[in-house]
Amino acid sequence: MTPQSEDFSAWYNELVIQSQLVDRGPVRGTMVIRPYGYRIWELLQADLDRRIKEAGHDNACFPMFIPESYLKREAEHVEGFSPELAVVTIAGGKELEEPLVVRPTSETVIGEYMAKWIDSHRDLPLLLNQWANVVRWEMRPRMFLRTTEFLWQEGHTAHLDEADAMRETMWALQDAYAAVARDLAAMPVVPGEKTPGERFAGAVRTYTIEAMMRDGRALQAGTSHYLGTNFAKAFEIQYQDEAGRLTLAHTTSWGMSTRMIGGVIMTHGDDKGLVLPPRLAPYQVVIVPIGRKEQGEEAAAEARRLGQAIRSMGIRVHVDDNRPQLSPGFKFNEWELRGVPVRIELGKRDIDNGVATLARRLPTVEGQGKEQIPLDKLPELLPGILAEFQRFLYDRAEAFREEHTADVDTWDAFAAQVAGGWARAFHCGRTACEDEIKAETAATPRCIPLDAPQESGACVKCGQPSAYGKRVIFGKAY
Amino acid sequence: MTPQSEDFSAWYNELVIQSQLVDRGPVRGTMVIRPYGYRIWELLQADLDRRIKEAGHDNACFPMFIPESYLKREAEHVEGFSPELAVVTIAGGKELEEPLVVRPTSETVIGEYMAKWIDSHRDLPLLLNQWANVVRWEMRPRMFLRTTEFLWQEGHTAHLDEADAMRETMWALQDAYAAVARDLAAMPVVPGEKTPGERFAGAVRTYTIEAMMRDGRALQAGTSHYLGTNFAKAFEIQYQDEAGRLTLAHTTSWGMSTRMIGGVIMTHGDDKGLVLPPRLAPYQVVIVPIGRKEQGEEAAAEARRLGQAIRSMGIRVHVDDNRPQLSPGFKFNEWELRGVPVRIELGKRDIDNGVATLARRLPTVEGQGKEQIPLDKLPELLPGILAEFQRFLYDRAEAFREEHTADVDTWDAFAAQVAGGWARAFHCGRTACEDEIKAETAATPRCIPLDAPQESGACVKCGQPSAYGKRVIFGKAY
Incomplete structure (x- = not known):
């Protein structure tokens, strides 16, 4: 991709x-x-x-x-x-x-x-x-x-x-x-x-x-x-x-x-594929049993039992147990591509040790990769793990937006800012001026934010007095 | 109407x-x-x-x-x-x-x-x-x-x-x-x-x-x-x-x-209007408070309390408490027209006596009209009353169908039967013969019932041997 x-x-x-x-x-x-x-x-x-x-x-x-x-x-x-x-x-x-x-x-x-x-x-x-x-x-x-x-x-x-x-x-x-x-x-x-x-x-x-x-x-x-x-x-x-x-x-x-x-x-989303927030994910958790033949059968049976326990917590869980023609690695990649928030890997050795390996679609803590969790604790831990993942996505998106938004007061700074983010700028309120901005930068006024502070100044494009009593957010739009 | x-x-x-x-x-x-x-x-x-x-x-x-x-x-x-x-x-x-x-x-x-x-x-x-x-x-x-x-x-x-x-x-x-x-x-x-x-x-x-x-x-x-x-x-x-x-x-x-x-x-439905089965009724129960001025206010307040208790039983209930310009009689007729299964009438005297008047849209027992029910028992009785009403509608419809369905083996009997109901008849299976039946009586073959007994005979229209090994249901259709 x-x-x-x-x-x-x-x-x-x-x-x-x-x-x-x-x-x-x-x-x-x-x-x-x-x-x-x-x-x-x-x-x-x-x-x-x-x-x-x-x-x-x-x-x-x-x-x-x-x-x-x-x-x-x-x-x-x-x-x-x-x-x-x-x-x-x-x-x-x-x-x-x-x-x-x-x-x-x-x-x-x-x-x-x-x-x-x-x-x-x-x-x-x-x-x-x-x-x-x-x-x-x-x-x-x-x-x-x-x-x-x-x-x-x-x-x-x-x-x-x-x-x-x-x-x-x-x-x-x-x-x-x-x-x-x-x-x-x-x-x-x-x-x-x-x-x-x-x-x-x-x-x-x-x-x-x-x-x-x-x-x-x-x-x-x-x-x-x-x-x-x-x-x-x-x-x-x-x-x-x-x-x-x-x-x-x-x-x-x-x-x-x-x-x-x-x-x-x-x-x-990222280069590996979708990243779905748990509350909108068709599958919030996918369990991939690992192993071939008898060991695979045992893992699949345990995965189904675990799936049932997780489902009873009101979680949307899918057990990937009927595609023996595909390798675990292929399945891991596919569920990452499809953005499943939490993947659980379950092999014979895990079962013998009474644990499962849990992998979040994104590490919610810096450097945090896979972790092993006791099988009997997993169902009750998952609601918290999913809620934390949901919050993490929101916070990450908010931080990203803040990093890519700035107050600008000059035309050069405006043009540079809307190339990769949003500019908060004063604008005169004339549609003809908006059209010029769009022609030169492809950016359009996105909105006059409800909660922006009362401010006024010179229009970032034409220098006339600003309208709206607030800065306007400009950016390129879909 | x-x-x-x-x-x-x-x-x-x-x-x-x-x-x-x-x-x-x-x-x-x-x-x-x-x-x-x-x-x-x-x-x-x-x-x-x-x-x-x-x-x-x-x-x-x-x-x-x-x-x-x-x-x-x-x-x-x-x-x-x-x-x-x-x-x-x-x-x-x-x-x-x-x-x-x-x-x-x-x-x-x-x-x-x-x-x-x-x-x-x-x-x-x-x-x-x-x-x-x-x-x-x-x-x-x-x-x-x-x-x-x-x-x-x-x-x-x-x-x-x-x-x-x-x-x-x-x-x-x-x-x-x-x-x-x-x-x-x-x-x-x-x-x-x-x-x-x-x-x-x-x-x-x-x-x-x-x-x-x-x-x-x-x-x-x-x-x-x-x-x-x-x-x-x-x-x-x-x-x-x-x-x-x-x-x-x-x-x-x-x-x-x-x-x-x-x-x-x-x-x-009947001449008074819709009759809705409780499981499809937008409002399963409507409460109409009765009385003017202060007495009306008191009845409305009690109706809202009762509505809340009924709602907590998982029942879809509507309290008709904000149309003071309409008389109780007008409201009763309107809710009958709109097919609400159960109506509850609540006036000052009822409240003083700790009862409410319950009226089903149709009497489920011959001659059974309105009945008084203790207010504190009403919420818990309603699920049973609604289930009984649902069953009553099904049974009544089934009895109606049985009364209006008959096996017929002659053309005259067939024509008479499909004038007001369904005929179970032998048919040769030819589409041209179906078309003739339709032209003469407006009836069409509705279906070959899955659970009909194995039988055969002469086509009710043309006399040729019957197809399908069963009687076919004929009737006029929407």
Whole structure:
């Protein structure tokens, strides 16, 4: 496999296929998510779905074919999505009178039904979510990061006023997305607001969580939009307030997608392959029995017993006991490639000594390699070992990001910094100035961090007074 | 609402909307599954997914756009699905060189990848499943039963030989679908084989579970197909056997869809509305506090306490405490319309007496109406009450089916029987004869029941000797 240092893109493209996460789809830009990749999605989905439900949202399912006329009702929205649409023109053997767009996102169709379902202030807030596939025709497709079809959840909510809609927007950003990224994916993220030039088509304010990949680039890992009354106007989403006045609702939308899997790969992976955070690992532990013939049989039997004991601790464990044609060394490499957090090796001599050899995918302590652990203690030790590994990955990623982020106040320092990381800089807030920065360095404003200190200065590019009252994070992005 | 006895179709069409299960989609034949309907699907999905995984299958996700050329590789398959296809011809602002079919089912695209992933006999069986939306352009759409887009799971597996593939086919039919229908949906189903005229396009043998609706019609509630080597030939799904010979795999596919929700409605519903089996009910219990002002407040507070105690028993309970503008009577009717199995009414006098009034959606014992139950006993009694209600629904549906099914041996008796139920009759096995039966009575062969006794006789229509060695079930179908 190509090393990261040589060609990060090639490393990624080879790894996603070799680790059996995905295969290239039959149509350009599509992907087949294989069981190993899909299981990661299921684990993320289960946790995020629980958070969404606990916060009072209901899942629903809206049609994926949207009449072209719906999209046109919100002017900025259709302008933003038009170039990326896939269109059904033939159905049931006939040309359709009105072409159907395959949803790129569902604000329009859901807006239409919100208008139907909302009459009174008592119907608000209306808190909906759906798990769905969406289609955006991508020019530069990349597995997980930009595929023409991808899986996501999209939350869509309607509220009495701006204050309530903004509370929802920030809940999705912080309590759902930042929390899932941190707790499950071990990805430290920076929550912040997008600059006007990077807003969602039709939004009043767009918020994002931005993560740093191991090549120093940024990945937008989830977005949450306050849509104001833009879609409410376009679709007549209105309610009677307590005094009987007809009032426009304020809406939000927010989404997290299979792109997160790409983020996990590029946050933790190395030249040996994937490194999966335990909470998203299909197999948290793999046991490889060692030995041939009778000794191998004995080791396999003991591995199965141990697997059962580990499974009863609520750990996802796989016993690699039915591939006698492969050597232990081959299996070790394969499970490293596939990013299993903990490998347990078990041979006849280990069993006789009442121990097993445990190898973490990465040493959590400098120089710490394999260690021997008494067989009878192993199951109860593993939850702690896995939790420590999860924490280690988070801390390592955070340290990496800090090392590759700096405040810069000159153009030369800016250009040097965004070549391999993130720059925190003052910016004038003009979209034309952002465009110049992008043309010269390929860097874009990633976000205005929520928790940045109040500061002001001269725009790092044009010298005009800074906007936003804060530094903006710039970086090259996926 | 139109009564069942007056117009069953109108009753159904009105009920699915009024009970807030669905709304009509923006495009003809599509549906919006609202939270109350989607929750039923999630409950069914969770149980079926568990069974699928426990039996060793892995979930995956294949693209929904299939190159037109893939579909054409299996001749019967493309012929069967051609009239129903939706086709994307424009994407990213350009006309596509090869039109893309929106998947009506995924045998072809999954076949392509099975061929890639299978090399050796060691790679078999390959047991895949996906939860997906599919599109079939329907001429006579009907909410849940036939919508142009619907949700389902589709299992796709590859095996060493016919025996192993047939074991899989029957597992899906019996251990997955018949069990889910019986245990969750309280739908007694007849598992059986389809006659050649009713087979899935491209299958060697198609199996089905058939359920009787309350108008005497049949609903095909899940199908499982042994595909032989038809798709293996078309997509070159082959493996090296132990002797190194290249051998075709035997494949299966099986699917259960949102159609099941339509089955639940028509198996149990009545003129008051839905009747939901507890295991699929979004709310198994609803508590309605009664009274105005202070007494109402006291009842609501007690209802919330009781709700918490019931919830801690693992029961899905809803406390209807924040709609003071609606009368208790209105709420009772609404929860009956929406099919909640158990309603609990709680007023000040009840609380003073330490009791609550419990009303089942249907009396499980003749003449048994409401009953008073001590508040402190209620939470622990509810699991038993719900289980009894679930059993009652199953037994009632089974008795209904038995009353409306008869062995018939003359054409007159046949025609009379299929007017309002199912006929068990001898049939010659000729598709042309099936077509004549359908033209005259609208009835079709639903299945050759697996567990029917070995019998033979003269075809009920043409008098020729019977095929299959068994009676065939005929009925009008959805």
